[in-house]
Amino acid sequence: MLKGNLKCSEINKLLIRYINFDLNKKDSLRVAIHLRNCPKCMEKYSSILKRKNELKKIFIEIEKKIRMQNEISSYIDMECGDDSRFIIEAMLICDEDYKKEFEEVNNLKNMFKITESEILNSKKTNYTQKILAKERYSNYEKIKLVNKLIPFMPYIKQKFANLP
Ligand SMILES: [Zn+2]
Numbered sequence: 001m002l003k004g005n006l007k008c009s010e011i012n013k014l015l016i017r018y019i020n021f022d023l024n025k026k027d028s029l030r031v032a033i034h035l036r037n038c039p040k041c042m043e044k045y046s047s048i049l050k051r052k053n054e055l056k057k058i059f060i061e062i063e064k065k066i067r068m069q070n071e072i073s074s075y076i077d078m079e080c081g082d083d084s085r086f087i088i089e090a091m092l093i094c095d096e097d098y099k100k101e102f103e104e105v106n107n108l109k110n111m112f113k114i115t116e117s118e119i120l121n122s123k124k125t126n127y128t129q130k131i132l133a134k135e136r137y138s139n140y141e142k143i144k145l146v147n148k149l150i151p152f153m154p155y156i157k158q159k160f161a162n163l164p
Pocket residue numbers: 007008011034038040041042
């Protein structure tokens with residue numbers, strides 16, 4: 001049977017690159033011919049492809065969640081513009097996932113603030129604990145700042161890339 005002049009073991013080494021369109025035309029064609037004629041390798045190919053698509057979906061979901069949390073966080077901290085506020089408020093009315101995420105982010109923020117201010121205001125808190133609490137607070141503010149800058153990063157990167 002014609003299998004594109006490649007052994008199954010050789011195909012195994014090329015499959016990932018084939019799936020990622022990372023092979024030259026000639027090798028890509030050889031793998032394609034082999035796959036058409038070898039059910040065993042075809043099965044392997046399908047399962048890798050399926051796994052890849054599943055992972056892609058998971059990454060998209062994670063990205064979506066992070067974006068949502070950043071938006072909500074800047075809304076709670078009153079750091080977003082009127083347009084964004086309007087959109088977020090509309091989302092909170094009509095999107096259950098958004099509402100759930102909002103409550104979670106809000107609870108976490110409140111919990112953090114209460115704990116830290118309790119530590120700072122308590123007479124029992126010693127000097128070291130107060131310094132650590134202050135440090136956590138300033139880290140928290142730093143993370144907020146970085147989150148605010150992240151949306152501009154691709155633009156900034158692109159700007160530099162376009163320089164002569
Ligand atoms: Zn094979």
